[in-house]
Amino acid sequence: GEEVAQTPKHLVRGEGQKAKLYCAPIKGHSYVFWYQQVLKNEFKFLISFQNENVFDETGMPKERFSAKCLPNSPCSLEIQATKLEDSAVYFCASSHTGTGKGSNQPQHFGDGTRLSIL
């Protein structure tokens, strides 16, 4: 598709339950990124993929968060044993492979999944 598609738009879970978010990147884009926006203007990078391989997971809380990008499937971000502090909007972005060394391709964002932990 021409847009990054994130599902669901809203997800409500009780504390301790599992939450799973999905992202379909733009067709032909090799890179996928996940970000968390907790307060209005504060973004936190979580993880990035090059195709199905993890590229950078320095932002991932390793204990409860996991992510995958498998061939022919939407990418997913899963949170086990959710906590109140996981309430946030989670954004997925994708970008094209650039040509040449040092290319700096824009990231295209979805509209996010709003996760509410009660």
Added chain:
Amino acid sequence: DAKTTQPNSMESNEEEPVHLPCNHSTISGTDYIHWYRQLPSQGPEYVIHGLTSNVNNRMASLAIAEDRKSSTLILHRATLRDAAVYYCILRPTGANSKLTFGKGITLSVRP
């Protein structure tokens, strides 16, 4: 990651030009200057990016200081739809480098 400094907010009038400043005194030689914006209830949207030279596209212009320690995003004629949070981001070279968002500048547009 190198940091950027932006004012918290700015107001403009519809159909007038808007200049959004950004300071990045610790920029390295391989950092690109990116601008994204986030409209209410939407994901961030790419606006423009540059390395050393000024850049123009259909959305905006980017003016980069000669020493690259500051830049200005220019919206030539603000519309109500341009009301958003604008983020100035330094991004290390490389297609897969993450974006490190600061707090951004909230632009309000008066009719």
